[in-house]
Amino acid sequence: MDRREFLKVLGGGALATAAVSVGCDHPNEVVAEGFELGEVPTDQMTYRENLHGDKVSLLGFGCMRLPTIAGESGREEDQELDQDRINEMFDYAIAHGVNLFDTAPPYCKGRSEHSVGVALSRHRRDEYFISTKLSNMRCNTWSREASIAMFENSLKELQVEYVDYLMLHCMGLSGRDEAGNELDPMETFKRRFLDNGMLDYLLEQRKKGRIRNLGFSYHGDVKVFDYLLSLHKKIHWDHVLIQHNYLNWQHAHEVSGEDANSEYLYGELEKRNIPVFVMEPLLGGQLASLYDDAVDQMKRREPSRSVASWAFRFAANQPRILTVLSGMTYMEHLQDNIRTYSPMTPLNEDELKMLAGIANTYVTFPTVPCTGCKYCMPCPYGLDIPGIFAHYNKCLNEGDLIVVNDSTDEDSKAYRKARRAFLVGYDRSVPKLRQADHCISCGKCVTECPQGIEIPVQLARINEYVENLKMGEL
Amino acid sequence: MLRKIRIFLATLFFLGITLLLLDVTGVLHLYLGWMAKMQFLQAVLACNVVVVVGLLLLTLLFGRIYCSVICPLGVMQDCFSWIGGKVWKHRFHYTKAHNWLRYIVLALFVVLMVLGFNAVAVLIAPYAAYGRIASSLLQPVYIWVNNLLATAAAHFDSYAFYSVDVWLKSGVALIVAAVTFVLIGLLSFRWGRLWCNTICPVGSVLGLVSRFSLFKPVIDTEKCKGCGMCGKKCKAMCIDMEHHKIDASRCVACMDCLENCKSDAIKYKFVGCAKQETEECDSSRRKFVVTTAAVTAGFAVSAQEHKVDGGLAVIEDKQVPKRNQQLKPAGAKGDRNFAKHCTSCQLCVSECPNQVLRPSTGLQTLLQPEMSFERGYCRPECTRCSDVCPSGAIKPITVAEKSSISIGYAVVVKHNCLSAKGENCGNCAAKCPAGAIKMVSDPATGHTIPAVNENRCIGCGKCEYLCPVRPFSAIYVEGRTEHIQL
Structure with a gap:
């Protein structure tokens, strides 16, 4: 007795009949072969142009969280960086159209630039753009000599004659002088780049072609951001790096302390036609693991797209966004992000509205990192x-x-x-x-x-x- | 058959009203609220013409069905009487109506109500009396069972039940409820519906109407064998077997006699406007002695237990501040309207989810609800008391209306205030939902103290409840005689 007969005998009921009729339409079709995701496209990457006509991949490889040999992010871990894995990921990235790599002297506890240099030196110099920063945040590097030494060291570690993008690192944060006094962000900027003539030095290097694009990265006090933009007519910033995602867009205060909303930041930059680099598109991974209802909303629209992909699409949705930097530790992150931008599908009004709704809810809901140690107890007013x-x-x-x-x-x-x-x-x-x-x-x-x-x-x-x-x- | 229908309907109403009075979820009134609103006295007070006319018509048509079906106190007495019947069969006999007592009590009741001594008068109001019994005696038991279930549910991470605190809202209310319960219980155990036919003002009013009711139980003298069973089992003691007459003003249309008559001589039938012959009977006037049971208030007020597991500070209980003017819930309009309509049935007290309402102990307002904020405050999104009030003492209001009704205003007790002593507080100002409290600098000390904008304060009591000073808050709400619209 074959299956159909069996069902006929067994059934007679509506259920069995329905099963049989379905069976007739698709006889023994096997559908689940696997490989549902398909190949990661190699030639679909979306590129955007900077002020000089360079085509930059929308996905920028952030090198702040390179993997260690223990398979964890090198940002937190002391263990050696896993150069083999890094090489493999960089090769893969380049093969799939990623051409911008962003690092900075302090990344991965100071090991990032070296590792990036090793990995990229295996490729032709015109296959990739390098972005790094002048990270003279500590007061012992505020002198002109120390700052220049830091810049020269970056070129050396990265094994290049010139850097494509150089940024004044962390504009808007406050620093401490030798005596340990906290200086306000404006004063800190002055000490790092004006008093020592470093800004003029960098402009000079740009003229010489050792820096192809000069910009700054911003966190914190918006006064410094506004001030630096007010210098735009004189300096002609080639790009600016801001923290931008659908939480920072209108809820920066709730999620990242002092920062101004990226809606404002982006608006100011677009007004001046300055290309924008984006950092923290996932807000340190928070936007990849959202609350259930948000995930449901996303999956109802696009069942196969990852939660993170929505954040990436949002991050690149504005036209003046040049590249979105993502600190990737694992190959799967890289692959998912490449898919998202190969090619980039802009978000429509409706989708933007959904993300705004999720953001509104999210800010009421960050978990409290309480470990239950009870050191705070007893509360004198009886609270638990x-x-x-x-x-x-x-x-x-x-x-x-x-x-x-x-x-x-x-x-x-x-x-x-x-x-x-x-x-x-x-x-x-x-x-x-x-x-x-x-x-x-x-x-x-x-x-x-x-x-x-x-x-x-x-x-x-x-x-x-x-x-x-x-x-x-x- | 008719008796069975009566019992079925009475059970429905009795359970419905009891559940309504016990409910802690605030959902049941949506389905059962109408049962309270059908109560005669409450409908009269609420000027609910439809219900009053409807009940009078019902009585004019079918007799005092109200007393046997809709009135929870009547049904409760039937229960006691039924138990009494098991113990002591054939204990009833016909007595002449104590009309002099009936109408004096009724007149007294009306006079007291009109003069505004509602609090005293409503002690004999049937539904209100039952409400007090349910709220003070039954609800704690109900909540304990609920809490047991909640504890069980918590084990399975279910949120089907939640725990509710049992607290002694008022000792006086408990005593009054216990006395009423014992007194009426004993009366009905021995003398059936004596209470309803002599004391109860609603019974008296309906009795006046039911005299002329179109349908009545009638004894067929042809068939009657004179066994007297009907009269011996009539809890209203209104069947005059000698003369084969039934006193329709006292008959509560329970239909018991129809089934008790073995010779099928009693029929409930249309009699039209035939005049009732009220014949004097010689049976001696029986003096009824009201034995007042000594009430041993066996409630142990266990001090609220505080668990101190080392990590939690002990929280001292708050005490009720002295207020010049009692606080009445929004919808009450003011103390006069409230006093005029309230029957102290305790439905609002049972309903209040925030443990704000409790029976008052003041003489003028005895057992009528008043508000205080030791255990919670009058939450802005809650209108439950106004939803359930059957007598129009708390008129229905919406959440939006509530937000603009000022029932009182906060008063600062500087002497108690933490902030005035230089501590960093200001919780009242921070949490005030109406934005009526601002922290200002005290010119005398330079410390900040709360200052109340009386024109914004709605009297919700959040500041009083959340004030960290114990046992007396440093800010409390004083009532308004007339509620004002902000």
Whole structure:
């Protein structure tokens, strides 16, 4: 008895009949051969032009997190960098159209430039662009001699005669002078590049062709950013590196401290037609592992695209973005990113709206890095600080995350369920009188926290969230 | 058959209203709220013409079905009477109506209500009395069971149940409820519906109407063998077996006699407007002695237990501040409107999810709800008391309306204030939902103190609740006699 007969005998019911009719349409077709992802395209990379007509790949290889022999990111690990793996990844990148590599003297605890130099020297100089930075952040490198030495050393380590892109590193951050006094960001900039004549020196090097493009990277105080742009008429910046992603676009304060919104930064740069380098497109990986509902929203639209790919598309969505730097540790990161930009599909209005919604929700939800050590306890006002954080983080991780209640019944059912789980769970794990609303921000806990958590700020945020939930405003 | 239908409907209403009074989830009133709104006295107070006219018509048509089906206190008495019947069969006999007592009590009730002594008058209001019993005696048991289930559910990470605190809202309310329960319980155990036919003001009013009801139980003298079973089992004690008459003003249309008559001599049928012959009977007036049971208030107020596992500071209980003016929930409009309508049925007290409402102990307002904020505050998104109030004491309001009704205003007690002593606080100002509190510099000390903008304060009590100073908060809410629209 073959399968059809068997089913006929067995069935007679509607189910069996349906199965048989399906069976007739596609007799024994095998579909799951694997290799569903297909080849990573080698000739589809999107390129954008800089001010001098160079075609730069949209994906820039960031060399801040090169892999170590232990297979981890060299940013945090002390172990030796895995040169073989790095060579392999660079070769792969170049073969698939990536042509920009970005590094800096301090990356990977000072080992990045050397390693990049080794890997790239195996290729023709016209196959790649090199981007590095003048990282004279410490006061012992503020002298003209030390700064020049740092620049020359970069050329040496990278084994090149010229660098394609050089940036004044970390404009907008404050530094400390020899006495250990903190200097404001503007003063720090002055000491690093004006007082010692380094800015003039770099302009001179650009004239000489040892620096083909001169720019700066920005973090922190927006005054310095504005000031540097005000010098644009005189200096003619060739590019500027900013932190840009769909959280930084309008929520920079919530996710990266002092930074100005990248919407503002990008706007100022576009106004002046300055090509933009993007860093932190994934915000240190945070945008690759989002909360469940956000992932659902993305997968409903594009089931096969990775969560990270949305962040990359957002990062490159504006026309003046020249390249998006991604610090890649693993081959899979590289492959996924190459796919995303081969070619780049711009986001439409609707998709941008979705990302904006996710960002709005996300900023209400970063987990609190509380380890439950209880050093902050007892709170003089009776709060159960670790209990509050634990419940909050648990709900975050388990996806009991309440997002904007949108249209369909199914969604609102899930919404109600999550809302209930959060609120009932909150009352269950923390007695009412020990909940976040009782925090008076006396600040006695702050100095006790080894994680440096701004406990009153976090409690206020959680309380605001609870209030919004109770008021039905989320 | 009719009796079975009556029992079925009565069970439905009784369970429905009981659940409504016990509910802690705030969902049931959506489905069962109408049962409370059908209560006669409450509907009269709420000027709910449809319900009042409907109930009067119902009574005019079918007799006092209300008393047997809709009134929870009536059904509760039936339960006791039924148990009494198991113990002591054939304990009833016909008595003449104590009309003098009935109408004096009714008149007194009306006069007290009109004069504004509602708090005293409603002690005998049937639904309100049952509400107090359910809220004070049954709800704690209900919540304990719920909490057991919640603990069990928590083991399985289920959020189907959640735990609710059991707390003694008012000792007076508990005692009043216990006394009512014991008194009415004993009365009905021995004398069936005596309460309903002598004391209960609603029973008296409906009795006036049911005299003329179109449908009545009637004894067929042809068939009657004079066994007297109907009268011996009539809990309303209204069947005059000698004269084969049934006093329709006291009959609660329970239909028991229809089934008790072995010779099928009693029929519930249309009698039209036939005049009721009220004949004097010689049976001696029985004095009924009301035995007041000594109430041993066996409630142990266990001090709230604080677990101190080394990591948590002990939290001292807050105490109720002295207020010049009681706080009434938004929707009450003011103390006068509230006092005029409230029957102290405790439905709002049972419903309040924030542990704000509790029965008052003031003489003028005894057992009527008032607000205080030791355990929570009147949350802006909650309108449950106004949703459930059956008597129009707390009129229905929306969340939006609530946000602009000021029921009181916060008062700062500088002497208690942490901030005034130079501590870094300001929690009241930080958390005020109306933005009515600002921290200002105290000219005397240079420290910051909270200052209240009375024109913005809605009296929600969040500041009082969240003030870290214990047992008396450094900021508390004073009530307004008339609520104002901001």
